[in-house]
Amino acid sequence: MISERECPILTVSQITQYIKAMFSSDVLVQSISVRGEISNLVERGGHIYLTLKDDGAVLKGVIFKSSVQRIKFRPENSMKVVAHGRISVYEPSGQYQLYIDMLEPEGVGALAMAYEQLKKKLEAEGLFSPERKTPIPKIPKTVGVITSSAGAAVRDIINILSRRFPVAKMILYPTLVQGDNAPKELCEALEYFNREKSVDVIIIGRGGGSLEDLWAFNDEKLARAVSASEIPVISAVGHESDFTICDFVADLRAPTPSAAAELAVPDAFELSSRISALSSRLKTGLSNKLSRSKKELEALTSRRIMRDPQMLLDDKNMRLSHLGDILETAYSRIVSDKKASFKEKISRLDALSPLAVLSRGYSLTFDGRGEIVKRVSDVSAGDNITLRVQDGAVDATVHAVRKESYGK
Numbered sequence: 001m002i003s004e005r006e007c008p009i010l011t012v013s014q015i016t017q018y019i020k021a022m023f024s025s026d027v028l029v030q031s032i033s034v035r036g037e038i039s040n041l042v043e044r045g046g047h048i049y050l051t052l053k054d055d056g057a058v059l060k061g062v063i064f065k066s067s068v069q070r071i072k073f074r075p076e077n078s079m080k081v082v083a084h085g086r087i088s089v090y091e092p093s094g095q096y097q098l099y100i101d102m103l104e105p106e107g108v109g110a111l112a113m114a115y116e117q118l119k120k121k122l123e124a125e126g127l128f129s130p131e132r133k134t135p136i137p138k139i140p141k142t143v144g145v146i147t148s149s150a151g152a153a154v155r156d157i158i159n160i161l162s163r164r165f166p167v168a169k170m171i172l173y174p175t176l177v178q179g180d181n182a183p184k185e186l187c188e189a190l191e192y193f194n195r196e197k198s199v200d201v202i203i204i205g206r207g208g209g210s211l212e213d214l215w216a217f218n219d220e221k222l223a224r225a226v227s228a229s230e231i232p233v234i235s236a237v238g239h240e241s242d243f244t245i246c247d248f249v250a251d252l253r254a255p256t257p258s259a260a261a262e263l264a265v266p267d268a269f270e271l272s273s274r275i276s277a278l279s280s281r282l283k284t285g286l287s288n289k290l291s292r293s294k295k296e297l298e299a300l301t302s303r304r305i306m307r308d309p310q311m312l313l314d315d316k317n318m319r320l321s322h323l324g325d326i327l328e329t330a331y332s333r334i335v336s337d338k339k340a341s342f343k344e345k346i347s348r349l350d351a352l353s354p355l356a357v358l359s360r361g362y363s364l365t366f367d368g369r370g371e372i373v374k375r376v377s378d379v380s381a382g383d384n385i386t387l388r389v390q391d392g393a394v395d396a397t398v399h400a401v402r403k404e405s406y407g408k
Contacts, residue, residue, distance in 0.1 A: 205236030
């Protein structure tokens, strides 16, 4: 039997609390970084539960909602990471685990990882497709600018717009371009311009900086707002070598804010020169056209027909008379042919007429009902009959009927 003097007897809770206290008193495990591969990742209630593993062991881990919001990229299974946090015991299950407050992809920065993840996601949705792009207006009346009012970018844009195309109006919507609140303000600016319909094209951007400085322009909500804008958007973030998600979803990407201003409006001097050149070409074209038309008119008026219109009438009268002769000849021939055809048909009808048979000495016999007598059985002795001959009719009475055979 175990004696309390030899070995203290503790409850499960007591021993778990003791082990937890040991972890809490160990400075090493209270701020520790652990390298491993993510597996069994589950998101629940805004928290992330996962397992870190290597070839020899596994370690349970949890990232609470407050810490999840600070992670720039999206953790995924099989991703190799470096996790920072503290080791402690979760008393209800008696398991020790890593409470993670910071997570970085191994070998690449969190921002770079987040950038690639979002780029891949939006590209798969078709937000980068050229078919979604809206053409930039060639001669905008008003240009909307979304950037910091204190940065060099806005000064560059103002200078170039006023120099290239001073007739265009510019409306500045000042926003933060860096920090956690910047994406929200940038989205609000886009919503404002689309709601008010006060500009023809929008320039959104800022000057150069580090990846962290430009990160507001890699925000997913801002990317979707730029893509959904009914007003064409020119993205001008950083320097020529800097690319942000905003650049990919915008209707046009400019390497710098200054270049964006140049792309947004035409050069007034160049436009004026083009108009002058076109005007000159138009005048020359009209002059040449008038000259050719004048020569054609002179050629027409120099013809004899224009000097003596009666000649044209005489020619037409002769032509009309000739056509009349041809028509009369054709009409006579048609009438003659029709007469001959008609006579032929009359002759054929006469040959087939019963009257022609009567003229050769034959007669037709009709009974009292006026029907032709064809057989001796059609009449009887005493019936009244009529004999039709060439020049009239003979009424008679049947005296007798006899049947005879002919041609046999």
